Amino acid sequence: MLTMPKPSDQAAPDGIQLPAITVRNFSFYYGSNRVLHDISLRIPRNEVTALIGPSGCGKSTFLRSINRMNDLIAGTRSEGEIIVGDAEIHTPATDIVSLRRTVGMVFQRSNPFPKSIAENITYGPRLWGIRDRWQLDQIVEETLRQVGLWEEVRDRLGASALALSGGQQQRLCIARAIAVKPEILLMDEPASALDPIATRRIEELILELKERFTIVIVTHNMQQAARISDRTAFFYLGEVVEYDTTRTIFTNPRQARTEDYVTGRFG
Amino acid sequence: MSQRIHDTRRSKQIRRDRLGRGLIALAAGLVLAIMLLIIVDLVAGGASVLSWEFLTAMPRARLTAGGILPCIVGTIAVTLVTTLFAIPFGLATAIYLNEYARDTWGTRLIRLAIRNLAGVPSIVYGIFGVALFVNGLSLGTSIISAGLTLGLLTIPWTITASEEALRSVPPAWREASLALGASRWKTIRSIVLPRAVPGIITGGILGITRAAGETAPLLFTGAAFSLPGLPQSVFEPFMALPYHIYVLATQHEKINAVRPLAYGTALVLIGMILALSLVAIIIRARLRKRHGGASL
Known part of the structure; x- marks a missing residue:
């Protein structure tokens, strides 16, 4: 398990005292092909950080670098560092399994397993050795x-x-991700395939979840970024053009x- | 408007369209007709010999009377060996290729080898089986040698069937599992395989039905013209339905007298293969139901 560093009095030019991700x-x-x-x-704790930018700007690649999901693609390579808590995560010694437990992910298309609702939630906790029926039931209720x-449900x-509606499936996927008690939640356009009402519910949920998790969200929806995020990074052609509080960016x-x-005007 | 409706060019197009559809339907119908013709021919030639005794008795009087029990037992035993060898082997290869291997010249070479193995004539497998199993591994002419030889012949099919089944599992499920911190192997076991099993079993059984009817690979690896009793272990020679048909139809001293027996044996073989296919269909239907209906 990766650990978060202790607060320090170090001066922080960006006003972020205790970043979750550096x-x-x-x-x-x-x-x-260099894409980033x-x-x-630096991404602050317990805030929502939105990554925006036109398609192909690298924001999803960046998001997937934070839990090393890009490892699945052949021929990828990185330089520089991403520090989660106090650990550099792109080293050969990185424990990817622990990293992914610390950094959960919600995908663009809801992807519940073809299993029962309860089994979807308990899949993660079971991986971590929780077998006790009663404890698993608790986790199912709590996360749902x-x-x-x-x-x-x-x-x-x-x-x-798979019998749930699209919006319900996506909330189930969020529940599945938080059932392993991560510290950071990555969301890759989590509402882009949903209708406006389901989208609204996901947005409200994100605002509730930031009390407990650090959230990094990729979105194509400007209004969504403005509504739910505290900070926004604008990506363009693989670079971060500007990163500031959402209020300043907008x-x-x-x-x-x-x-x-x-x-x-473009994008 | 009416001119357009009666446009001769268009009606010509429609006529062509009908002609094309007719030819395609004819081809499809022909397949059915051939299948029916084979069955009718077999029934006409062999139904008279079918009896309980035919299925459960040993052959008598130099194969001119009695039953074909040892052939049925031999074919079932060989097919079992083939299944136990070809399905796990094919599945393991498919898992490697589809879930682990990256697209390198090495994996491309493996795929090329699989495609070519599928095209190797079965008699070549027979000769190879003699060299590897009968002599090389000293398994002798036996059920196990013949079963393994047929297994080699089936592996390209079980690999392909397994790979197709694995590929049909949406990548999004693998991602979700990996993102929760599951290892690749855990993801395969818990998420991918349960979903792929119906396809693997169906494809595997279809490959095996093909092997069950093969004759050439049995010729030198263990099939016997005639044996006094049932084999007592997998290390003994055996009689087999396809080889028995071949013997009765071409090698027997009284070919005309045993013709109905050859037809009857063919009927039993076809029946066994149809039964296997039916089992595949039933297993697939059952597992599909259990795993949440239609695939995504």
Whole structure:
């Protein structure tokens, strides 16, 4: 298990005292194609950080670098460092299994396992050796309550998760991710395949979850970034053009390109 | 408007369309007709000899009377050996290729080898089986040698069937499992395999039914013309349905007298193969139901 560092009195130019994630000069390659250029930023704890930018700008690649899901793709390579807690995660010695327990992920398309609702939740905890029936039941109820799904599904925990609606499936996937008690939650456009009402529910849920988790979310939806995030990073062509509080990015960006993008003039 | 409706060019197109559809339907119908013709021919030639005794008795009077029990037992035993060898072997290879291997020249070479193995004539497998199992591993002419030889012949099919089944499992499920901290192997065991098993079993059984009817690989690896009793272990020679048909149809001294027996044996073989296919279909239907209906 990775541990978070103790608070320090170090001066922090970006106003972030205790980052959950520190990125230093991080670059990423698919083969010889460099898709992320020298990214440096610090992501604060218990806040929602939105990654925005046009398609192909590298924001999803960056997100998937934080739990090393890019490892699944052949021929990838990285430079620089990403520090989660106090551990550099792109070293050969990195315990990927522990990393992924600390850094959970929710995907763009809801992807519940073809198992029962309860089994979806307990899959993670079982991996970590929890076998006790009673304890697992507790986790199922607790996490389903946290995502606001408990009342809707309490009578059919044994039913297939694939029978749920799209919005319910995505909330189940969030429940599945938080059932292993991660510290950071990565979300890759978690509401882009949902209708407006289901999207609303996911957004409300994200705002509740930030009390307990650090959330990094990729979104194509400007309004969504403005509504739910505390900080926003604008990615363009593999670089972070601007990273600041969401208020600054949307009302008073320093870069002209950022302003053009958030006001819809390009992208 | 009416001119357009009666446009001769268009009606020509429609005629062509009908002709094309007709030819395609004819081809499909022909397949059915051939299948029916084979069955009718077999029934006409062999139904007269079918009896309980035919299925449960030893052959008598130099194969001209009695039953074909040793052939049935031999084919079942050989097919079992083939199954136990080819399905795990094929599945393991498929898991490696589909879940672990990256696209390197090495894996491409393996795939090329599999495709070519599928095209190797079965008699070549027979000769190879003699060299490897009968002589090389000193297993002798036996059920195990013949079963392993047929296993080699079936492996390209079980690999392909398993790979297709594994590929049909959505990558999103693997990602979800890995993102929760599961290892690759745990992901395969808990998420991928349960979903892929129906396809693996169906494809595997279809490959095995093909092997069950093979004759050439049995010729030198263990099938006997005639034996006094049932084999007592897998290290003994055996009689087999396809080889028995071959013997009765071409090698027997009284070919015309035993013709109905050859037809009857063929009927039993076809029946066994149909039964195996049916089992595959039933298993697939059952497992599909258990694992949450239609695939994504």
